[in-house]
Amino acid sequence: MQYPEAIAKLIDSYMKLPGIGSKTATRLAFYTIDMNEDDVKEFSKALVATKNDLHYCSICGNLTDEDPCEICRDKTRDQSTILVVEEPKDVMVMEKVQEYHGLYHVLHGVLSPIEGKGPEDLNISSLIKRLQKIKAVKEVIVATNATPEGEATAMYLSKLIKPAGIKVTRLAHGLSVGSDIEYADEVTLFKAVQGRTEI
Amino acid sequence: MQYPEAIAKLIDSYMKLPGIGSKTATRLAFYTIDMNEDDVKEFSKALVATKNDLHYCSICGNLTDEDPCEICRDKTRDQSTILVVEEPKDVMVMEKVQEYHGLYHVLHGVLSPIEGKGPEDLNISSLIKRLQKIKAVKEVIVATNATPEGEATAMYLSKLIKPAGIKVTRLAHGLSVGSDIEYADEVTLFKAVQGRTEI
Numbered sequence: 001m002q003y004p005e006a007i008a009k010l011i012d013s014y015m016k017l018p019g020i021g022s023k024t025a026t027r028l029a030f031y032t033i034d035m036n037e038d039d040v041k042e043f044s045k046a047l048v049a050t051k052n053d054l055h056y057c058s059i060c061g062n063l064t065d066e067d068p069c070e071i072c073r074d075k076t077r078d079q080s081t082i083l084v085v086e087e088p089k090d091v092m093v094m095e096k097v098q099e100y101h102g103l104y105h106v107l108h109g110v111l112s113p114i115e116g117k118g119p120e121d122l123n124i125s126s127l128i129k130r131l132q133k134i135k136a137v138k139e140v141i142v143a144t145n146a147t148p149e150g151e152a153t154a155m156y157l158s159k160l161i162k163p164a165g166i167k168v169t170r171l172a173h174g175l176s177v178g179s180d181i182e183y184a185d186e187v188t189l190f191k192a193v194q195g196r197t198e199i
Numbered sequence: 200m201q202y203p204e205a206i207a208k209l210i211d212s213y214m215k216l217p218g219i220g221s222k223t224a225t226r227l228a229f230y231t232i233d234m235n236e237d238d239v240k241e242f243s244k245a246l247v248a249t250k251n252d253l254h255y256c257s258i259c260g261n262l263t264d265e266d267p268c269e270i271c272r273d274k275t276r277d278q279s280t281i282l283v284v285e286e287p288k289d290v291m292v293m294e295k296v297q298e299y300h301g302l303y304h305v306l307h308g309v310l311s312p313i314e315g316k317g318p319e320d321l322n323i324s325s326l327i328k329r330l331q332k333i334k335a336v337k338e339v340i341v342a343t344n345a346t347p348e349g350e351a352t353a354m355y356l357s358k359l360i361k362p363a364g365i366k367v368t369r370l371a372h373g374l375s376v377g378s379d380i381e382y383a384d385e386v387t388l389f390k391a392v393q394g395r396t397e398i
Contacts, residue, residue: 003291004264006248013242018230024218030288031217032249033262040250043212047243049205050231063232065203089229092202 007033056088059130061106061123063088071104078102080138084127084157086110086145094143102141105130110149111156119156127157131166139167146173206232255287258329260305260322262287270303277301279337283326283356285309285344293342301340304329309348310355318355326356330365338366345372 002008007029014025032040056062057069064070071077071091081102085091091104107122119125131137142157144150158168173191175184184192201207206228213224231239255261256268263269270276270290280301284290290303306321330336341356343349357367372390374383383391 004253004262006245006252006264007262009241010245010249013238013245016234016238017227026288028216029249030286032246033253035215037250039212039215040246042208044243044246046205046209046212047231047239050209050228051236051239053205054203054232063203063206065205089225
């Protein structure tokens with residue numbers, strides 16, 4: 001005996017999501033059967049809407065339902081700083097901190113020779129054009145992840161942008177707040193010593 | 200700044216699934232944006248189809264797209280045995296073993312005083328009616344889980360059905376195949392000794 005067709009298809013769909021195998025997919029599918037009907041309908045609509053209504057901002061590459069995005073349209077933001085991130089969700093993470101009030105630029109990835117990702121696969125050329133067009137930009141903060149690929153991308157951008165006389169900075173490395181020195185890895189500790197500040 | 204509406208709604212929907220918190224929901228929602236459009240459409244359709252097309256078999260309580268279900272309609276199956284399980288997915292699990300060829304009955308839960316689940320909340324009365332109607336049934340195998348609630352439900356069913364002269368059995372307890380005695384818990388070992396067989 002096989003699963004009824006409807007549920008077999010739903011299991012297949014759940015399995016296409018990252019980190020969800022056949023057992024979890026089956027559990028989720030059976031859970032869906034017992035879910036509130038309105039919730040399921042909304043879920044179904046949200047899936048298609050996400051695919052249809054969202055696109056990337058033509059200026060910064062951030063996810064948006066309007067073009068240009070909310071941040072690029074907002075003239076009260078500091079127009080002299082651009083913070084470069086890997087993915088659209090990093091923009092949301094930075095916005096939650098409420099410490100940064102400038103503009104953003106989303107690369108949609110990092111340089112990765114292993115995955116065959118070169119500069120032309122990233123949203124880099126539009127950043128360069130943006131810098132050439134808007135002369136107001138004084139600083140580019142490269143906030144790619146603290147991975148080897150993220151570091152390499154930061155170095156690449158720095159070499160590309162610095163000759164134009166624009167300051168290029170990188171987020172500070174160091175101990176996480178609340179963390180134990182005992183459990184910190186050596187590279188992080190080394191960076192924390194290098195970047196020590198006077199108190 | 201907030202997430203665009205479409206993705207915020209999708210994150211909310213993913214969060215309604217069991218075991219998925221806000222971080223995983225966000226990750227899944229962003230993954231959905233980059234998914235193949237056909238896959239997303241199919242996912243969306245499968246959700247609604249699962250909710251609309253599936254219902255429970257009026258005889259055994261199993262999930263089905265036709266009523267009665269495939270197993271209840273199949274007259275070649277052994278009509279003298281009914282295997283009682285907690286959930287529809289347990290039927291699939293048993294069917295995969297291909298050792299059992301009788302009928303099923305799905306309880307949709309177990310007796311659980313803590314969750315306030317009594318006999319009237321389970322699919323028990325229809326099982327009793329079924330046994331009274333079809334005189335052919337000679338054995339009821341109670342295959343509820345080996346949890347305290349599953350055991351209690353098995354005992355309850357046994358007391359209810361035995362007086363009618365129908366044999367009530369329970370799946371064997373013992374060591375999992377391939378497991379180490381060293382790591383077996385005491386109760387399982389005790390049951391394994393009790394249920395030892397001659398070789």
